[in-house]
């Protein structure tokens with residue numbers, strides 16, 4: 001969870017005045033476009049500050065420069081070298097990359113550890129450049145407008161209506177979820193072309209597609225982090241489909257003149273933040289610690305904890321019991337009034353309630369009942385806790401029939417909420433990427449264990465290093481691993 005700046009909304013007000021027939025520079029075909037190049041650029045320029053503000057720019061100028069240099073080299077080899085290209089690493093743990101019309105390309109810090117060399121990074125950037133040069137987003141505006149849906153839809157962003165997503169993710173979702181299979185294949189092909197024309201081996205595109213496909217397969221165990229494949233639908237044969245383009249590129253440019261630059265790439269991403277950052281809260285064991293909001297709390301052991309921008313949600317391993325933590329927006333009145341108003345507005349009916357103290361903090365603890373889709377009649381024990389002039393709500397909920405059994409655990413969890421001192425807060429460090437050379441008899445599990453308990457799953461470690469989880473690591477290989485923040 002994180003502190004929101006302001007309720008920002010992305011408003012696409014680009015004027016769609018005249019339709020024009022233009023030649024698609026990437027495909028060479030004539031197509032109707034309602035958007036001129038100036039309008040594409042205006043749209044990108046307008047949305048860029050929102051994305052930067054909402055997702056945050058990853059604070060590593062050298063890394064930014066490195067990614068930007070690679071992106072610029074690829075963009076110059078494209079059919080639209082003169083767009084105002086801009087490449088930004090955003091501060092998100094999700095594995096993702098996306099583009100805005102006009103040449104604004106973003107990759108998350110979260111995708112970097114999953115790329116194995118510079119050629120794969122060039123593959124991702126080249127693919128996104130391809131969406132821009134082939135005007136896939138611009139075309140979408142055209143077809144949506146043509147279908148009568150209208151751009152107005154894209155300006156309706158109500159942050160509170162979508163608690164699980166940040167605004168930028170919504171924007172990206174709305175803009176990019178709809179890339180069709182043909183657009184994806186075309187972007188893959190263009191990525192291959194730009195990479196090989198700029199000196200990287202085009203098989204980097206296949207490598208990154210293979211890794212992202214493995215990640216998608218394992219996503220049952222990666223807790224639904226929004227990933228690149230959710231915005232880039234991947235037919236199973238995409239890796240194979242791009243093979244022809246790769247082989248063709250290799251006939252015109254000999255493989256020996258193309259680079260992967262693995263060592264340079266590994267050096268650049270050594271130390272990059274992995275997973276949640278302290279400013280949004282991190283899990284250590286089963287304790288959740290938040291640097292900026294200065295608190296800690298412990299979830300029951302073995303619960304599955306999911307930290308999103310708006311809230312932290314945890315679920316019991318084998319039953320429909322949930323814990324939920326979030327901030328109350330603009331609390332007004334006494335604590336009791338705040339608690340009752342916020343629960344009532346969420347549809348809960350109060351059964352009991354009283355003032356209480358949670359580790360010295362003022363609190364109002366009540367029981368409520370309501371109905372939740374999929375669960376039926378539900379009871380909840382909710383504590384509204386005042387800390388640092390904010391009101392947190394920490395609630396345990398379960399089907400009414402199970403509530404008696406769950407209540408003690410909810411109460412214990414509420415009582416674990418405690419403020420952190422400035423020194424404690426400053427000491428929360430993010431997990432980071434580190435480099436490691438495989439020793440004889442190492443397994444993915446043994447390497448994962450070195451990182452610290454539960455920091456990374458063995459299968460994730462394998463996928464991150466361009467391996468299928470069933471393939472063992474090779475002694476002597478240089479790997480990316482994840483080490484616990486200290």
Ligand SMILES: [Zn+2]
Pocket residue numbers: 127131179184187232
């Ligand atoms: Zn794509």
